[in-house]
Amino acid sequence: EIVLTQSPATLSLSPGERATLSCRASQHVSRNLVWYQQKPGQAPRLLIYGASTRATGIPARFSGSGSGTDFTLTISSLQSEDFAVYYCQQHYTWPPVYPFGQGTKLEIK
Amino acid sequence: EVLLLESGGGVQQPGGSLRLSCAASGFTFGSYAMSWVRQAPGKGLEWVSSISVNGDETYDADSVKGRFTISRDNSKNTLYLQMHSLRAEDTALYYCAKRFSGYIDFWGQGTLVTVSS
Numbered sequence: 741e742i743v744l745t746q747s748p749a750t751l752s753l754s755p756g757e758r759a760t761l762s763c764r765a766s767q768h769v770s771r772n773l774v775w776y777q778q779k780p781g782q783a784p785r786l787l788i789y790g791a792s793t794r795a796t797g798i799p800a801r802f803s804g805s806g807s808g809t810d811f812t813l814t815i816s817s818l819q820s821e822d823f824a825v826y827y828c829q830q831h832y833t834w835p836p837v838y839p840f841g842q843g844t845k846l847e848i849k
Numbered sequence: 850e851v852l853l854l855e856s857g858g859g860v861q862q863p864g865g866s867l868r869l870s871c872a873a874s875g876f877t878f879g880s881y882a883m884s885w886v887r888q889a890p891g892k893g894l895e896w897v898s899s900i901s902v903n904g905d906e907t908y909d910a911d912s913v914k915g916r917f918t919i920s921r922d923n924s925k926n927t928l929y930l931q932m933h934s935l936r937a938e939d940t941a942l943y944y945c946a947k948r949f950s951g952y953i954d955f956w957g958q959g960t961l962v963t964v965s966s
Contacts, residue, residue, distance in 0.1 A: 789952055
């Protein structure tokens, strides 16, 4: 089973700063990696698919990069609404029961 | 607009059973694989079960294998999760999820399952 490790567990930044979140897979997943955002009391929302493609309606300040085993989610200039928990997930393997990373909590400093 | 509305959650004793439902609208339900994902209070996301477009293939996480069964009725645009032999560790918010090319592109708002005596 592929294990996804996200770092850091918690990231404390101020609005306007740049956020860099990491997701590392224990095995190769090509570019079959997605990112989700979850705000308190809400369902997760798809942010990035294919490692780097923004989902519909996602602002351009969100970007994804990476392939193989190392992936990054970058938020170029944090807005107040961006403080949330972010999860990565791979969908490269079969069968389709895909574990998530443990999440990175992005909090206001 | 894609809408996924879960129902059927509640409080159940250990060893009991529950059936969750997810009513889908806003897309051609019978054309997409679906899944259930859960989230224990204060914890991360856990993929539970997946089902193919026509329901002939299902896959379960090891933590629920043999106890939970995912199914669908494409004529009713509804996804189900039958849960048996419930344990305290099954306590979670259960999300219905639409899949696209493997990953989840839409989530419901969830239904809460609490297993407690």
